[in-house]
Structures are given as structure tokens and as C-alpha cells.
Amino acid sequence: MSGEEKKLTMIDLARVSKTFPPDVHALADVSLRIRRGEMIFLTGQSGAGKTTLLRMLCGIDCPDKGYIEIAGYDLSRISGGEMQKLRRRIGVAYQDFKLLPDKTVAQNIAYSMEVSYRSRPFIRSQTEKLLTELHLLDKQDALAGKLSRGEQQRVSIARAVANEPELILADEPTGNLDTETALLVTQLFRSYNEQGTTLLIATHDQAIYDFPGSKVIKIENGRLAIQKPPTLVKKAEGKE
Amino acid sequence: MNFLLAVFSQTWRSIAETWRTQLLSLITITLSVLIFTFFYLVYSNALQVGNRLDNDLRLIVYLDEQPDANLQQEYQHKIEKFDQVERIEFVGKLEAYDRFKGQLDDSQDVLKDIPKDFLPPSIEIYPRRNLESLSRIKGFSEYLETMPGVLKVQYGREWVERFYSFIQLLRVVVFLSGSLLILTTTFMIGHSIRLTVFSRKKELELLRLVGASNSYIRVPFFLEGALLGALGSTAGIAALYLLFRWIKTNFAGQAAQGMFSFSFFSTSSVCMIIVLSILLCAGGSFVSIRKILSV
Ligand SMILES: Nc1ncnc2c1ncn2[C@@H]1O[C@H](COP(=O)(O)OP(=O)(O)O)[C@@H](O)[C@H]1O
Numbered sequence: 001m002s003g004e005e006k007k008l009t010m011i012d013l014a015r016v017s018k019t020f021p022p023d024v025h026a027l028a029d030v031s032l033r034i035r036r037g038e039m040i041f042l043t044g045q046s047g048a049g050k051t052t053l054l055r056m057l058c059g060i061d062c063p064d065k066g067y068i069e070i071a072g073y074d075l076s077r078i079s080g081g082e083m084q085k086l087r088r089r090i091g092v093a094y095q096d097f098k099l100l101p102d103k104t105v106a107q108n109i110a111y112s113m114e115v116s117y118r119s120r121p122f123i124r125s126q127t128e129k130l131l132t133e134l135h136l137l138d139k140q141d142a143l144a145g146k147l148s149r150g151e152q153q154r155v156s157i158a159r160a161v162a163n164e165p166e167l168i169l170a171d172e173p174t175g176n177l178d179t180e181t182a183l184l185v186t187q188l189f190r191s192y193n194e195q196g197t198t199l200l201i202a203t204h205d206q207a208i209y210d211f212p213g214s215k216v217i218k219i220e221n222g223r224l225a226i227q228k229p230p231t232l233v234k235k236a237e238g239k240e
Numbered sequence: 241m242n243f244l245l246a247v248f249s250q251t252w253r254s255i256a257e258t259w260r261t262q263l264l265s266l267i268t269i270t271l272s273v274l275i276f277t278f279f280y281l282v283y284s285n286a287l288q289v290g291n292r293l294d295n296d297l298r299l300i301v302y303l304d305e306q307p308d309a310n311l312q313q314e315y316q317h318k319i320e321k322f323d324q325v326e327r328i329e330f331v332g333k334l335e336a337y338d339r340f341k342g343q344l345d346d347s348q349d350v351l352k353d354i355p356k357d358f359l360p361p362s363i364e365i366y367p368r369r370n371l372e373s374l375s376r377i378k379g380f381s382e383y384l385e386t387m388p389g390v391l392k393v394q395y396g397r398e399w400v401e402r403f404y405s406f407i408q409l410l411r412v413v414v415f416l417s418g419s420l421l422i423l424t425t426t427f428m429i430g431h432s433i434r435l436t437v438f439s440r441k442k443e444l445e446l447l448r449l450v451g452a453s454n455s456y457i458r459v460p461f462f463l464e465g466a467l468l469g470a471l472g473s474t475a476g477i478a479a480l481y482l483l484f485r486w487i488k489t490n491f492a493g494q495a496a497q498g499m500f501s502f503s504f505f506s507t508s509s510v511c512m513i514i515v516l517s518i519l520l521c522a523g524g525s526f527v528s529i530r531k532i533l534s535v
């Protein structure tokens with residue numbers, strides 16, 4: 001891969017495999033490359049390996065085999081300090097939300113910005129803006145544990161995008177939302193994408209990626225199956 | 241700037257959440273500081289008393305004859321054979337008379353009819369002022385009595401000896417309570433950090449996930465430790481001061497007041513004790529946080 005192309009690449013996976021005991025091949029030989037500024041939907045049935053893939057991209061899990069590079073960092077060789085800095089540039093909406101139930105909505109959202117030492121006014125205005133867009137402004141001071149699943153999901157999305165990351169990873173971000181609210185979330189993601197943010201959204205909700213020009217990768221039983229359109233997401237040719 | 245603000249608010253939040261569990265540590269640290277400073281105060285006052293004992297420390301050897309230069313040399317020789325001394329002074333008959341007269345002040349005329357050489361000559365021996373020499377003072381005086389021409393040996397009584405073994409004992413107690421202070425403090429700091437880590441487990445995990453730096457996670461614990469040290473030592477010294485005032489008002493009128501005044505630590509010693517406690521607690525928390533969180 002040339003230096004120029006490397007600069008344009010946000011995510012680079014080469015023959016990544018992950019097996020869980022006893023014998024679950026959650027990912028098998030996955031190679032793919034996602035360029036900066038793209039919005040990609042990662043689809044596949046439940047149990048296909050979407051969550052496993054996202055967890056490895058944010059460094060919670062390591063692959064058994066293969067090579068992962070994010071924003072030019074080889075995740076198997078990255079130092080602790082670099083990983084911390086990289087994580088501040090990636091916003092993650094986890095499938096299980098990872099909210100702190102006894103903190104307020106605003107406090108939960110603030111975490112992603114506080115670790116980057118954002119100023120108080122920035123944190124406040126950003127929180128209010130996102131909560132307005134996600135129709136949650138009245139819940140700002142409610143405890144996260146008291147919210148409904150759908151509300152919690154939106155809070156976790158707000159936390160993921162609040163620090164204006166370069167890369168957003170979202171795992172089933174509309175799994176608990178009705179169609180109308182799901183549309184709010186998709187609009188939010190698109191507006192970030194228009195500003196140049198790279199997004200990788202794992203979902204099995206066809207409604208949110210079923211629009212002309214959407215870019216979709218499908219995994220089946222841990223293997224890459226279909227890409228649409230095939231030219232946009234290049235399959236990597238093994239380890240380079 | 242933003243880093244400091246973020247870390248301070250993080251610290252503040254953590255304290256607001258966990259202060260109840262920290263109370264026990266605070267009380268323990270306060271008590272340890274109180275115990276240590278109490279003995280240290282007694283010790284430093286005892287040393288002060290020791291410094292004022294100058295005159296009692298002197299051995300006075302009364303002689304029957306005024307010694308000439310040769311004899312003086314011989315005495316000096318014999319004295320130094322027993323022990324190194326700080327200083328030896330020969331006091332002649334006339335000198336003794338002058339001193340006595342000086343002490344009498346207004347009533348000097350009682351000496352009018354008394355011959356000027358009625359007082360015996362003497363040797364004043366100032367032993368070296370270390371604990372070893374002072375604890376041998378009794379043996380020293382017995383030795384001096386065996387020298388020829390000695391009428392009598394006088395010294396600050398046995399209590400000087402006892403006093404110095406008391407100081408020696410105090411030294412041990414101060415050392416022990418100081419070690420106790422260090423042990424309990426570092427143990428309690430480790431304990432309270434473990435409690436905080438436990439009660440903020442989920443939060444710390446989240447902080448990792450969103451990419452908090454090591455110092456962002458560590459510094460609040462460090463500050464909490466320092467704050468515990470500051471509060472604990474201040475409270476301990478304040479309690480000691482109250483105790484000190486109480487003792488002074490209740491017992492001062494009696495006994496020792498005229499002889500030595502019991503005094504509190506100077507402001508700089510107080511600051512020193514507080515600063516040392518802060519360093520101790522902050523250092524303790526630094527070590528335990530590395531061990532517990534491995535960050
Ligand atoms: N920690 C784990 N231990 C064992 N098996 C796991 C673990 N995580 C995931 N799996 C398995 O790996 C496969 C892929 O899971 P996952 O990535 O969560 O799928 P998806 O997110 O696409 O629904 C599933 O069969 C799941 O049971």
C-alpha cells in the first residue's frame with residue numbers, strides 16, 4: 001500500500017480470525033479496507049460476528065490471527081499511551097451501551113469529552129445540542145439507569161459522537177428504537193459523515209441502510225459475504 | 241489548564257461519592273498523627289529541660305588545699321583518665337568568695353566580718369553532654385572521691401541520671417510511634433484507595449474505554465491521598481493542641497511551672513509535620529494506585 005493510500009485509509013484488516021472456545025469461529029479470514037470519510041454499514045444475521053469485529057477495532061479484544069490497522073496504528077504493536085490517544089479519536093456506541101446507571105445523562109455524555117480535556121462550555125453546548133437532536137433534552141438531568149432502553153441507546157450514541165471523533169463505531173445503534181427515532185439517529189450519523197467523519201455501523205435493520213448509494217458489507221458466519229458496491233470497499237490481498 | 245480543571249473536578253466528584261468510606265482512614269491517620277506528635281512533643285520539651293540543666297550537670301569537687309599549678313595538672317590528668325570531659329575549671333578560694341558575694345546581691349554586708357578565704361577551693365567538671373557520659377555520672381563522682389585531697393563531690397543528684405535514661409526511653413517511644421504512623425498511614429491509604437477503586441470500578445472501566453490517560457486516572461487518587469494526609473495531620477495536631485491547652489490550664493499552677501515551661505511546637509515544626517504527612521500519604525497512594533490499577 002502506497003504512503004498516499006495509507007493516509008486515506010482509516011481501517012485496514014488483513015486476514016483477521018477470532019475463535020472463541022470451544023469452537024466458535026466468530027471471524028474467519030476477514031480482510032477489508034475502509035477509507036477515511038466513508039460511511040459503511042456492516043450487516044449480517046445475529047451471531048454473524050459484527051460485534052466481535054467492532055470490539056477488535058476499538059481494542060477491547062485482540063484477533064487470534066491477522067493484522068488490524070486503525071488510522072495508521074498497528075493495533076498489535078501500539079503502546080499504551082498511543083492506544084489511549086487513539087481511543088479519544090474514536091467514538092464507540094456499544095451494543096450494551098456501557099452507561100453508568102447512577103450518573104445523569106449529561107454526566108454520562110461528558111465522559112468522552114472530559115478525557116480529552118474539553119472546556120466546560122464546550123461540553124455543555126455539545127451535550128445540549130446532541131440531546132436536542134435526539135429528542136432527549138428533557139432527560140438531561142435524569143439518571144441513566146432510570147431511562148428506557150431506547151433512551152439509553154440514544155444517550156450512548158450521543159456519548160460516542162460528542163467528542164467529534166474521526167471514526168465512529170456503532171453496534172446496532174437502532175436496535176431498541178422505533179422507526180421514527182431510528183431516523184433521528186441515521187440523520188445524526190449522516191450529518192457527521194458529511195463533515196468528514198468515518199463511520200462503521202453494525203446493524204441488521206435493513207431500513208436504515210436501504211437508501212440509494214449506501215455502502216454495505218455483509219458478514220455470514222464470520223466471513224465477508226457481499227459488498228455493495230463492490231468497488232468501494234476493497235478487499236485487502238492478504239498481509240502486506 | 242484544562243487538564244488541571246478536568247483532574248480537579250474528577251477528584252472532587254470521587255470525594256463526593258466516597259467520603260463516607262474514607263472517614264475511617266481519616267480518623268486512623270488523625271489518631272496516628274496525634275500519638276506520634278504527642279510523644280514527640282514530650283520528647284522535645286524534655287530536651288529543652290535538659291538544655292536548661294547546665295548547672296546541675298556540673299560536678300563540683302571540693303578540695304582541702306588550694307592546688308598549685310603542678311597539682312592542678314595532676315588532677316586534670318586523673319580526671320581525664322576516667323572520661324573525656326568538656327571543660328575543667330579550677331576555682332580558688334578568693335574566686336569562690338567573689339562568686340558567693342555576687343549571689344548575695346543586696347545583703348552583701350553579712351560577709352563583712354568573715355575572712356575572705358573561708359570557702360574551700362574546688363574543681364568544676366563539665367562532663368560531655370551525651371547520653372553515654374551522663375548515664376555514667378554516678379560512677380564518675382565515686383571515682384573523683386577517691387582522688388587525694390578531695391573533701392566532697394557534689395553533682396546534680398541522681399535524678400539527672402534518671403532523667404537522661406527517661407529521655408533515652410522517650411527516644412525509643414518516638415521512634416516506635418513514628419514507625420507506627422508510617423505503617424498505619426500507608427496501610428490506610430492503600431485500604432481507602434482499594435475501596436474507592438472498588439466503588440468506582442464501572443466508572444474506571446468506562447474511563448479506559450473512552451481513552452483516559454494514565455495521569456487522568458491516577459492524579460485524582462494521588463490528590464485524594466494528599467488531601468487525606470493534610471486533613472488527618474491538621475486534625476491530629478489540632479487535637480494535640482487542645483490537649484496541650486487543657487493540660488496547661490489544669491496543671492500549670494502546680495509543680496514544675498517555675499522550673500520549665502511546657503511549650504508547643506513552633507509554627508515551622510507544625511508546617512513540617514503537615515507537609516511530611518502529605519508527602520507520606522501522597523507517596524503511599526502513588527505506590528498503591530500503581531499496584532492496584534496497574535496503570
Ligand atoms: N466472549 C465470547 N465467548 C464465546 N463466544 C462468543 C463470545 N463473543 C461472541 N461469541 C460468539 O461469536 C459469534 C459472533 O458473535 P457476535 O460478534 O456477537 O455476533 P453479532 O454481533 O453479529 O450478533 C457468536 O456465535 C457468539 O456466540
Ligand SMILES: [Mg+2]
Binds near residue numbers: 050
Ligand atoms: Mg452484536
